[in-house]
Every structure is written in structure tokens, then in C-alpha cells.
Amino acid sequence: MRMTKKVFLDLAIYMIGFGLIIGIVFPLFTYVIGIPAEYLSNYLFIIGCIVAGVVVGVFNVILVNIVVGKRLNILSTRMQYVNENLKNSDNFDDEDCLKRCHIPVDSDDVIGESANSFNELVKSFLTTLKSESSIRKFTEIFTNELDLEKLSKKALEHIIDYTNSSAGVVLIDKGGKIEVSASHLIKNTESLLDMEIVHKSFSNNQQIKFNFPNDIKIEAGLLEFYPKAILIEPISYKNEVLGLVLLASTNEYKDIDINQLNVYTHGLSLGMHNAIIHDKLEQLAVLDSLTKIYNRRFGMERFKEEYSRSVRTNNPLGVLMFDIDHFKKINDTYGHIIGDQVLINFTNIISKNLRKGDVLVRYGGEEFMALLPGSSTEGTCIIAEKIRRIIEENKIVHGNQEIKITVSIGGTSFPENNTDNTEELIKIADDHLYNAKALGRNQTVCK
Numbered sequence: 001m002r003m004t005k006k007v008f009l010d011l012a013i014y015m016i017g018f019g020l021i022i023g024i025v026f027p028l029f030t031y032v033i034g035i036p037a038e039y040l041s042n043y044l045f046i047i048g049c050i051v052a053g054v055v056v057g058v059f060n061v062i063l064v065n066i067v068v069g070k071r072l073n074i075l076s077t078r079m080q081y082v083n084e085n086l087k088n089s090d091n092f093d094d095e096d097c098l099k100r101c102h103i104p105v106d107s108d109d110v111i112g113e114s115a116n117s118f119n120e121l122v123k124s125f126l127t128t129l130k131s132e133s134s135i136r137k138f139t140e141i142f143t144n145e146l147d148l149e150k151l152s153k154k155a156l157e158h159i160i161d162y163t164n165s166s167a168g169v170v171l172i173d174k175g176g177k178i179e180v181s182a183s184h185l186i187k188n189t190e191s192l193l194d195m196e197i198v199h200k201s202f203s204n205n206q207q208i209k210f211n212f213p214n215d216i217k218i219e220a221g222l223l224e225f226y227p228k229a230i231l232i233e234p235i236s237y238k239n240e241v242l243g244l245v246l247l248a249s250t251n252e253y254k255d256i257d258i259n260q261l262n263v264y265t266h267g268l269s270l271g272m273h274n275a276i277i278h279d280k281l282e283q284l285a286v287l288d289s290l291t292k293i294y295n296r297r298f299g300m301e302r303f304k305e306e307y308s309r310s311v312r313t314n315n316p317l318g319v320l321m322f323d324i325d326h327f328k329k330i331n332d333t334y335g336h337i338i339g340d341q342v343l344i345n346f347t348n349i350i351s352k353n354l355r356k357g358d359v360l361v362r363y364g365g366e367e368f369m370a371l372l373p374g375s376s377t378e379g380t381c382i383i384a385e386k387i388r389r390i391i392e393e394n395k396i397v398h399g400n401q402e403i404k405i406t407v408s409i410g411g412t413s414f415p416e417n418n419t420d421n422t423e424e425l426i427k428i429a430d431d432h433l434y435n436a437k438a439l440g441r442n443q444t445v446c447k
Contacts, residue, residue, distance in 0.1 A: 207261075322368040412446065
């Protein structure tokens with residue numbers, strides 16, 4: 001039965017009241033046990049008994065406040081500290097809270113159980129808070145980063161930090177080929193690509209975890225340290241494995257970290273999917289869909305850049321224009337599918353025989369352009385003639401037939417042919433190309 005809104009005040013009233021009742025009843029009790037009746041008629045004795053009962057009640061209240069109230073006050077103070085810091089959870093210091101919120105457990109009763117439960121609650125709360133903060137920061141990574149390698153690197157660093165791993169690597173599937181996208185403290189990452197457990201995780205889309213006994217060491221220089229546990233987590237989007245995260249630790253992984261890792265890889269899969277789509281869109285924007293070389297729009301932008309650099313540094317810039325001879329006849333005779341194969345084979349030959357840094361562009365249809373930074377007219381002509389001869393000697397086998405093609409080439413170089421812009425330089429090379437055709441095709445006109 002509650003008398004006030006304060007538990008300890010109710011307790012004080014009950015204890016003092018109980019002491020008062022005992023003081024009143026006590027004289028009657030003394031009569032029962034044989035105390036002479038004359039003592040019972042002594043008002044001082046009766047008053048003394050009542051006062052003694054009240055004093056005992058007050059003393060009990062004081063003891064309860066000291067023994068129980070003190071511990072409840074500690075619990076209340078710790079709760080208030082947690083509540084105040086919840087308002088600014090981003091600056092919540094885990095270590096500081098564990099020290100300031102911890103309540104000593106010094107009894108095996110309900111008070112001790114309450115203190116222990118509070119301590120465990122604080123630990124769980126801090127773990128949840130840390131997870132939420134970590135996931136929030138991780139979400140910012142994959143929502144703000146569209147570069148696949150940068151995304152992988154930032155995500156790996158975050159996951160390693162959260163799981164207290166010692167090393168890790170992110171592997172991605174690029175068209176059926178596994179490649180390393182990011183790594184941390186992994187030695188000889190290429191050796192991972194042939195590991196059976198890696199291929200198993202890719203093919204089965206399943207997490208793999210195993211611990212090493214203390215006397216087992218990883219051989220072949222795979223890692224720079226001897227791990228105690230390895231954890232592999234697939235990164236899948238709509239049941240399609242895009243890649244996986246491989247982590248190594250000198251300690252065994254906790255169940256909570258293993259379970260939480262799936263949340264990270266799920267978020268990472270979304271980021272990876274977006275990055276892959278972005279990369280494909282970028283490629284579509286700059287590459288010709290058939291030959292996989294630069295398309296005309298992007299090629300002309302590169303041409304302007306190279307031309308400006310050539311003018312600024314006074315270094316030569318060679319330009320070649322290619323046109324496959326009688327290409328329409330090939331399409332009419334063998335069909336467009338074979339015609340496409342001819343174009344692909346043609347661009348592959350040119351690409352292999354250009355220098356590093358040269359730029360090949362599909363200018364239109366069966367016409368191509370090559371930019372040769374640093375190449376004089378003489379050097380440009382030598383490269384053009386070399387390509388013409390290789391193409392003439394090359395053949396494409398179709399059924400029982402061999403398809404051979406030839407190419408006409410026009411070339412020039414800046415500043416030997418001094419021009420004011422890229423259009424004029426292209427026109428000179430294009431004019432030389434038409435001269436080559438007029439001379440009977442399968443020719444190089446370069447000057």
C-alpha cells in the first residue's frame with residue numbers, strides 16, 4: 001500500500017509506525033512473561049518503550065538508506081549519465097562510459113543482480129551504438145564513392161577496423177576473372193586467386209570461417225604474419241556474387257562480428273553494383289561498342305588535348321587515317337557478322353602495333369584514326385607502312401574460305417605540316433588517304 005510517491009518515505013513511515021506499535025505492545029508482552037505489574041503502571045517505562053520502538057524504526061530507516069539507498073543512488077547516477085550522453089551519441093566515448101557507468105557487484109542478492117544486469121545492459125548498448133555508428137559511416141562510403149577500387153579500399157579499411165582484423169583483401173569478379181580490388185598487409189595477393197576456398201566461396205556464395213591451431217603456420221608467403229583465424233564473406237547482389245572479402249586475424253572472430261559482417265557486405269554489394277554500372281556507363285560513353293576502342297566523340301576530345309599539348313611543348317604529333325578497302329563488298333559477300341569480325345580483327349592488329357600512349361579511334365564505319373604523340377612525319381610513315389603490310393599478310397578463316405583485306409592509309413604530322421587547329425590536321429591526313437585510294441588502294445601516302 002502506497003502512502004506517498006516516494007518509496008523511502010513510505011518505508012520510513014512504515015518502520016517508525018511499526019516501532020511505535022512495538023513500543024505500545026511491549027509493556028503488555030513484559031506482563032505475559034512475568035514482569036511485575038507495578039512496572040507496567042510506570043508511565044516512564046511505557047514512554048521509554050514507545051520511544052525505543054520509534055528509535056529502532058528511525059535507525060532501520062537510516063540503515064536502509066545507507067545499505068540500499070546508496071546502491072540505488074549509484075544506479076540512478078549511472079543511468080542519468082547514459083541518458084545525458086545519448087543526446088550527443090556521436091561523441092559518446094565507449095571506454096569512458098564503461099569506466100563511469102560500471103557498478104561494482106558486491107552482493108549475491110537482487111541488488112547485486114540489478115547491478116550486474118545494468119553493467120551488461122550498458123555493454124550491449126555500447127556495442128549497438130558502436131555498430132550503428134560504424135554502419136552509418138560505412139553507408140556514407142558506398143553512397144559517395146563510385147570508383148570501384150577506391151570503394152573497395154575504403155570499405156576494406158573500415159571492415160578491418162570494425163572486426164579487429166590484422167589483414168584483408170577484396171576480390172572482385174570481372175567477367176569471370178577474379179581480380180584483386182584492394183588489399184591490406186596481404187603479401188603476394190595473386191596467390192589468393194588460385195586458393196580452393198576462394199573459388200568455393202565464389203561458387204557456393206557462402207561464408208567460410210576456420211581457425212588455426214597455434215602450431216600451424218601459413219606457408220608460401222601468403223601473409224606477413226601467422227593468423228589464428230581466416231574469415232571469407234561473399235559480396236553478393238541479388239544472389240550474384242560480385243566479389244568477396246577475405247579477413248585474417250591473430251585472434252578468433254567473435255560471433256557478433258561475424259554476424260555483423262553480413263550487414264557490411266550487403267551494403268558493400270549495393271555500392272559495388274552501382275560502381276560497376278557507373279564504370280560500364282563510362283565505358284559506353286568513351287568506347288565503341290563493337291571494337292572497344294575510343295569512339296569518335298571521345299577520340300576528338302583526346303585529339304584536341306594532344307594537339308594543345310603538342311603546340312604548348314613544341315613536340316610533334318602524328319596523325320593516321322585508315323580505311324579498309326572494299327569493305328562493303330565483304331559485308332555483301334559474307335554478311336554483317338563476318339564484317340564485324342573483320343573490324344574487330346583489324347583494330348586488334350593496329351592496337352598491337354601502335355606504341356604505348358598512342359590513341360586509336362573509330363572515326364566512322366570502316367574508317368579509323370590514330371594519334372601518335374611525339375611522332376614526326378617520318379616516324380608516322382614508318383608505323384603506317386608497317387601496319388599496312390601486316391594487315392595485307394593477315395587473314396580471317398571463315399568455313400573453308402580465307403578472307404583477306406587491305407587498307408589504305410593517309411598520314412601527316414604537326415608541326416611539319418603547320419596547322420591552326422585539329423580539323424585542318426585531319427583534313428591533310430584525310431586528303432592523303434583519298435590519294436592512296438586513287439593510286440589503287442592498299443597504299444600509304446604520308447607526308
